[in-house]
Amino acid sequence: MNSTAAVAIPLRASTLKIETSSFGNFMARKLKAGLSRGTVRILHATLRAMLNAAVDDGVTVANPADRLGRHLKFIATTATRQEEIKAMTREQLSAFLAASHDPDATAFERRQYLLFLLLARSGMRLGEAFGLQWPDIDFDKREIRVARAFSSGRLETPKSGHGRTVDMSQQLVSVLPRHQVEMKADTLRRGWSEPPVWVLWSEAGTPLNKSNVRRGFVRLLKRAGLPLHFSPHSLRHTFASLLLQQGESPVYVQRQLGHASIKLTVDTYGTWLPMGNKAAVDRLDDANGSKVVARLAPRADRAPVNADEISGEPWWDRTTDPLIKSQVLCQLS
Secondary structure, three states, X not given: OOOOOEEEEEEOOEEEEEEHHHHHHHHHHHHHOOOOHHHHHHHHHHHXXXXXXXXXXXXXXXXXXXXHHHHOOOOOOHHHHHXXXXXXXXXXXXXXXXXXXXXXXXXXXXXXXXXXXXXXXXXXXXXXXXXXXXXXXXXXXXXXXXXXXXXXXXXXXXXXXXXXXXXXOHHHHHHHHHXXXXXXXXXXXXXXXXXOOEOOEOOOOOEOOHHHHHHHHHHHHHHHOOOOOOOHHHHHHHHHHHHHHOOOOHHHHHHHHOOOOHHHHHHHHHHHOOOOOHHHHHOOOOOOHHHHHHHHOOOOOOXXXXXXXXXXXXXXXXXXXXHHHHHHHHHHO
């Protein structure tokens, strides 16, 4: 394929046309526009998958995206991605939540505590927590339906493109109803006819502002004496890493986070997966294994060990006839 060729890919009712000569420039422009490396990686992976389909259909003979990733900086190795993850330890998380749970805090500060607890105990993204409404919460089943998210000030579907259901911890189940009661009381004090639809809202009754939340997060980091490289999104990373460290299934973590594939979960959080588990291989052993070993052991009524055996001749595949043995020894001599 020459550098000026165009690749046409049938895609449902439309046709996607990509100039291979500008493919790399397209990715570079996205990086310059301020998109994160992770977002550009997803763009690259999507286009590469569609171009692979074009190769399979015979539309083109090569995929121009295959080699592109080797030359662009947005393609990071698994190890690099894992190094970029900033997750708290269990002790750091406890210190952070303790710093944010001030009995004398204002109503807004208490809502921030609930937000951070929600992120740490459910693995939700910040925008997903902003879009949470009370009908999304099922206290009896201890589940939250993640159905929407705020992104750049717009209400959209979650990042995965579809909703998901996540489990609630006992702590969330006990804290959320108290917040609901407080919210209703706050609504009466303000003279509003009804409370906002959002579980978490600002002083004006609107969804929380990301910049304000981040500033509050930094203040709490300083109060808890924690590194300032953590961000609200670190609570999602902390949720995943702690689950994996305690031996939970990566598939369960994938579903809680809403990842599109188990590979994404393992590539991102693989460093926290337990690398050894001798108890697991022990459970493969036969329950009657000791009896099998006993049957393989030498019998007590076996003939005494003779000199030939002591000299190193295995008794089980050699003859015990002394005449044959003596003839063989004579030939060897």
